[in-house]
Amino acid sequence: MDNRRGLSKSENAATPVTPPARYVSSNLSTPGSTFGKEEDAVIFELTPRYIKAGIEGESHAQCRVAFTPDASRRHGDYRTWLPGYHRANEGPESLWGEAYELWRNDLKDVDLGLLSNKLERVVREIYNTRLLVDAGNARLVLVIQSLIPHPVLSTVLQTLFERWSFPSITLLPAPATAIVSAGLRSGLVIDVGWEETVVTAVYEFREVRCLRTTRATKLVTQNVAKWAQSILDAHHRLDLNLVEELIRRVGLHVLQQAAEETSHGASSDKDRITLDWPTTNFTKPISFNHADVFRVIHESLLDPEGDGCHDDEELPLHKLVHDCLLALPLDIRGICISRLVFIGEGSDMPSVPTTILRSLNELIKAQGWTEVLGQKVRKRREGLTELAQTRAQPVDARHDDVMLAETLLTEERYIRDKMKHLQPPIQSVVRQVDSLGSWAGASLLTTLKVKSFVEIQRERFLSHGLSGASRSVEVSSVQPRMSTLGLRSKPAERTSWTLSGWA
Amino acid sequence: MWTSLDIGISFSNPQGIRSQMEGKAANPQIRPSSLKHEYLDGPDAESKNDLAQLQKPTDHQRFNALKSFYKEQLLASDTNQSSSALDAAFSSPSSLARLMNLYGSSSGALGRKTNKKASVMREALTQSEGLQITSNEAQQAPQSKDQPFSYDDTPTPSQLDFQYPSPIGNPSAIVVSQLKPMPTILRTKRSKRCAACKHILVKPELKVTSTRYRIKLVALNYIPFVSLKPVPVSGGLLPSGPDGDPNVMLSAGKPSQWILTLRNPLFESVNVSLGSPSVTPGKHGHTVTILCPEFTIGKNGDVWDDALKPEMGLAKSDTQVTLGQGGEQVAGKVYGRGRNWTSIVVEVIPASIVKGKDEAMEEDEDVVEVPVRVRLEWKVTDEQVLEDSRARRKAGDVEEGEADDGSRELAYWMVLGIGRVGT
Numbered sequence: 027m028d029n030r031r032g033l034s035k036s037e038n039a040a041t042p043v044t045p046p047a048r049y050v051s052s053n054l055s056t057p058g059s060t061f062g063k064e065e066d067a068v069i070f071e072l073t074p075r076y077i078k079a080g081i082e083g084e085s086h087a088q089c090r091v092a093f094t095p096d097a098s099r100r101h102g103d104y105r106t107w108l109p110g111y112h113r114a115n116e117g118p119e120s121l122w123g124e125a126y127e128l129w130r131n132d133l134k135d136v137d138l139g140l141l142s143n144k145l146e147r148v149v150r151e152i153y154n155t156r157l158l159v160d161a162g163n164a165r166l167v168l169v170i171q172s173l174i175p176h177p178v179l180s181t182v183l184q185t186l187f188e189r190w191s192f193p194s195i196t197l198l199p200a201p202a203t204a205i206v207s208a209g210l211r212s213g214l215v216i217d218v219g220w221e222e223t224v225v226t227a228v229y230e231f232r233e234v235r236c237l238r239t240t241r242a243t244k245l246v247t248q249n250v251a252k253w254a255q256s257i258l259d260a261h262h263r264l265d266l267n268l269v270e271e272l273i274r275r276v277g278l279h280v281l282q283q284a285a286e287e288t289s290h291g292a293s294s295d296k297d298r299i300t301l302d303w304p305t306t307n308f309t310k311p312i313s314f315n316h317a318d319v320f321r322v323i324h325e326s327l328l329d330p331e332g333d334g335c336h337d338d339e340e341l342p343l344h345k346l347v348h349d350c351l352l353a354l355p356l357d358i359r360g361i362c363i364s365r366l367v368f369i370g371e372g373s374d375m376p377s378v379p380t381t382i383l384r385s386l387n388e389l390i391k392a393q394g395w396t397e398v399l400g401q402k403v404r405k406r407r408e409g410l411t412e413l414a415q416t417r418a419q420p421v422d423a424r425h426d427d428v429m430l431a432e433t434l435l436t437e438e439r440y441i442r443d444k445m446k447h448l449q450p451p452i453q454s455v456v457r458q459v460d461s462l463g464s465w466a467g468a469s470l471l472t473t474l475k476v477k478s479f480v481e482i483q484r485e486r487f488l489s490h491g492l493s494g495a496s497r498s499v500e501v502s503s504v505q506p507r508m509s510t511l512g513l514r515s516k517p518a519e520r521t522s523w524t525l526s527g528w529a
Numbered sequence: 530m531w532t533s534l535d536i537g538i539s540f541s542n543p544q545g546i547r548s549q550m551e552g553k554a555a556n557p558q559i560r561p562s563s564l565k566h567e568y569l570d571g572p573d574a575e576s577k578n579d580l581a582q583l584q585k586p587t588d589h590q591r592f593n594a595l596k597s598f599y600k601e602q603l604l605a606s607d608t609n610q611s612s613s614a615l616d617a618a619f620s621s622p623s624s625l626a627r628l629m630n631l632y633g634s635s636s637g638a639l640g641r642k643t644n645k646k647a648s649v650m651r652e653a654l655t656q657s658e659g660l661q662i663t664s665n666e667a668q669q670a671p672q673s674k675d676q677p678f679s680y681d682d683t684p685t686p687s688q689l690d691f692q693y694p695s696p697i698g699n700p701s702a703i704v705v706s707q708l709k710p711m712p713t714i715l716r717t718k719r720s721k722r723c724a725a726c727k728h729i730l731v732k733p734e735l736k737v738t739s740t741r742y743r744i745k746l747v748a749l750n751y752i753p754f755v756s757l758k759p760v761p762v763s764g765g766l767l768p769s770g771p772d773g774d775p776n777v778m779l780s781a782g783k784p785s786q787w788i789l790t791l792r793n794p795l796f797e798s799v800n801v802s803l804g805s806p807s808v809t810p811g812k813h814g815h816t817v818t819i820l821c822p823e824f825t826i827g828k829n830g831d832v833w834d835d836a837l838k839p840e841m842g843l844a845k846s847d848t849q850v851t852l853g854q855g856g857e858q859v860a861g862k863v864y865g866r867g868r869n870w871t872s873i874v875v876e877v878i879p880a881s882i883v884k885g886k887d888e889a890m891e892e893d894e895d896v897v898e899v900p901v902r903v904r905l906e907w908k909v910t911d912e913q914v915l916e917d918s919r920a921r922r923k924a925g926d927v928e929e930g931e932a933d934d935g936s937r938e939l940a941y942w943m944v945l946g947i948g949r950v951g952t
Binding site: 080084085086087088089090091092154155156158206207208209210211212267270271274275276299300301374379457458459460462466469470473474 | 598
């Protein structure tokens with residue numbers, strides 16, 4: 027509750043500022059703007075690997091289309107179905123999975139024109155076969171990562187605006203929407219994505235801090251592929267689809283048990299999997315212990331045997347989560363730590379969340395919440411703790427006195443009365459909360475008519491592109507009540523638009 | 530015979546299977562409202578776990594619970610803010626109240642202000658509000674003790690991708706038996722308009738059972754039909770069949786000549802100019818030369834023209850091909866010409882593809898394809914001009930002062946697929 031008290035205090039500071047927001051509730055706006063029923067918005071969740079599409083207000087997306095090399099074939103190219111067809115062998119080299127992703131963070135080799143064509147095709151197909159509505163009539167809500175290369179964002183918007191006549195495109199950040207669909211207002215979103223794992227601290231629907239690591243699904247598939255190569259013959263072929271299928275299917279069944287067994291080193295016969303791995307010319311079943319798959323996955327994500335000296339970009343996940351929490355202010359940390367939300371394709375990998383949480387707990391136990399480590403520091407700190415303990419009590423009490431002496435007293439009492447029936451928010455325990463995912467969160471927000479900061483109007487974008495966005499950060503602070511899922515302000519009032527967090 | 534009873538689904542009537550499936554998917558086995566009261570008196574860990582194990586709500590139920598929770602919360606904060614919202618919007622006499630609100634509130638004496646603060650939206654606290662705590666027990670629940678591990682029982686990613694749209698399907702199935710039967714994706718009839726002029730290009734008949742079109746303007750009725758075959762020289766490549774041969778092999782570094790024939794579907798003669806990059810784009814640049822990039826193709830006629838004027842048709846259309854005389858393969862001259870077609874020669878020198886020992890050829894890396902920019906110019910008859918202007922006036926996009934002299938032009942890209950580079 028401390029944080030809230032702090033906030034209200036700063037609000038009450040007597041400096042006259044412009045009123046926080048100019049709300050016009052929708053039923054008071056001119057009838058012209060609400061004339062006719064607005065069509066349900068279409069929501070796309072776009073990641074480098076797949077696109078999810080659906081209509082607002084539904085609990086699930088209508089479809090999920092992955093970007094695969096097969097999708098970029100010409101119309102009428104049915105060679106994949108021919109007998110004797112086999113895809114070229116893909117090795118876990120640096121270009122691993124290039125054909126399966128729409129873009130990568132390293133834009134050096136990304137052909138933006140190709141990106142645009144691929145996206146156009148997939149969106150057109152989604153509208154024609156799955157959504158079955160006229161493309162471009164309803165407004166579009168785009169859920170994307172909060173870190174997306176600007177050229178990619180620009181190309182995506184350009185493609186959508188030029189090919190179809192969307193009146194406007196709304197951008198929503200994936201971490202915040204995941205928080206919404208978990209029923210929370212704050213939390214730590216751990217997005218185990220394709221190229222990167224992004225840990226985002228969200229407080230009152232605002233992204234407070236964001237850390238990234240390259241330990242993500244791509245690395246996992248690469249390592250599993252390397253491991254698979256070691257047990258396979260040259261006849262066996264290997265591609266990303268196979269590896270992903272293997273990880274997923276092995277993981278769907280064996281959860282905690284297997285992970286424990288690996289740590290004990292026990293492997294019995296029932297843990298072995300015999301697979302009819304596809305080959306080029308003959309059939310020979312492959313047999314392996316599924317615990318090996320787990321081991322590879324955990325090693326790539328958590329690096330338990332590492333020496334602890336990692337580059338900034340390749341921190342193990344539990345370390346990254348810990349670092350992110352450590353960098354947060356104390357009260358926000360307490361809120362976030364008991365609201366861990368896992369999203370992303372990697373989060374359904376076998377026992378990944380549980381293992382991360384276990385390692386995180388161990389790390390907290392061992393290291394606590396100090397940034398500085400080492401023997402010397404510990405010795406010095408012991409002395410300090412003693413000193414602090416003797417003084418701690420009176421200092422706090424004095425602060426409390428000041429607080430109560432203020433005229434806030436009545437208000438505090440009032441709030442306390444009001445809050446009596448509510449439980450205090452759970453704090454400071456490691457707890458994982460299930461989220462319905464970013465798509466569902468966006469669907470929720472859109473049906474509730476919550477306005478996003480970033481709503482890009484067609485004409486404005488087409489005339490100026492991304493550079494037309496106003497750079498001022500103030501826009502986000504002008505509507506602080508947005509964070510309380512406030513009323514919807516009228517779109518016509520907007521004279522400038524902003525990229526908010528994406529700028 | 531397979532029945533849906535095999536997978537434990539029974540339908541009450543034979544119609545509307547999809548809506549029945551939807552109803553089953555949304556079927557609330559526990560009513561969220563009945564949960565509410567048991568829950569509010571205290572989230573002690575025991576009862577929570579019991580309930581979580583008893584019934585884990587489906588995603589659909591959770592979504593609905595969340596939606597109603599947020600609605601409730603919005604409503605609560607809405608009513609509390611409405612007064613100040615009104616003030617802000619209509620800054621008439623009540624602006625005084627607003628000022629009071631602004632400057633007076635630090636005293637905390639104004640009830641309204643405190644009221645507002647007290648109702649800051651909160652997060653979902655119980656399962657009935659859509660909160661779902663992940664516990665280890667819940668994760669292990671799907672794996673019961675007696676269920677042996679079998680790789681074959683797990684669904685493949687493509688099976689799971691077929692489980693959308695999801696309230697009917699189950700994209701988070703763990704075993705194959707949890708997959709749901711999915712409805713076939715519906716096909717639609719679509720009419721298409723030109724993106725530039727809004728003309729209807731294709732419009733199917735409204736009748737459901739009919740597959741015919743009311744309007745069908747196909748590009749091939751307007752742009753020349755293109756065919757490509759090797760120049761018949763002794764020892765050269767053999768002409769392929771009518772559908773083309775997918776495996777035409779070219780030898781790297783050796784020039785090969787191809788006859789490019791354009792057949793005119795229009796009833797006016799058309800000036801054609803072709804352009805192509807001298808080296809094809811892509812990983813391997815193949816050298817391309819169009820020997821005669823500008824030429825005319827004659828106008829199309831009725832099918833009966835040839836038959837009615839046999840001397841004309843035989844003498845001048847199809848037989849007037851001069852072969853292998855060398856003169857036709859000179860730059861700037863057409864290879865052959867008929868009533869409504871013209872052939873020219875394209876020369877291709879494929880680049881050789883050099884690969885390291887371990888490098889494998891990518892799929893279709895050896896295909897030689899040539900992008901060609903085609904530009905057509907022709908003049909329409911006076912009647913056509915009139916008709917066109919009438920149509921445009923009807924469509925409302927006529928610009929005054931722009932006299933139509935009947936000249937038309939069209940430009941587009943095409944790709945000639947020639948063959949593969951042999952090794």
